[in-house]
Amino acid sequence: DAGVTQSPTHLIKTRGQQVTLRCSPKSGHDTVSWYQQALGQGPQFIFQYYEEEERQRGNFPDRFSGHQFPNYSSELNVNALLLGDSALYLCASIWGFDSYNEQFFGPGTRLTVL
């Protein structure tokens, strides 16, 4: 049973560019959350998708957007990249939007903005 997978592993972009990160949830999971982890910090919640809709959003600008597909996989898009967007982006999946279940995290995508 595959866990949460993310692609790509690493990515280098320049300021002003746009980037798309991808996440496939663990088998059986229908809810996907995205987190940004800056170097030396804890992860910060970006947003969560359930039933192809954004259900919750953290304190991130509209440059950060996402999508969830019918197969529950998800994309995170960041427009007009800034140097400060350099971080590890983590995807987490869980079964059920309002459940008490454990979240499973993927290995992350390391984004570097030059």
Add this chain to the structure above:
Amino acid sequence: SQQGEEDPQALSIQEGENATMNCSYKTSINNLQWYRQNSGRGLVHLILIRSNEREKHSGRLRVTLDTSKKSSSLLITASRAADTASYFCATEREYGNKLVFGAGTILRVKS
């Protein structure tokens, strides 16, 4: 902004010793969870303790929760070099699975 703070920021111990990490948070919570992260990669869930629980065990891990003090501790007994990692506490205020993480404790276990 982050919900809580871990203490200490870094901890270095010898193999076989116990490691204790503390976490404080600011608001009421539904549950508190501890995660491990190796070398800046994905997070591994260690243990979840609900707000109506005071102590929980899982193998060499012992977690306590004091909601009156808004604090939690993670004890790793008989540490091993493989326990070297960053440890994060995360709180969930209500159903909905939005986790609010602290800044983490870096644990180094020397063999």
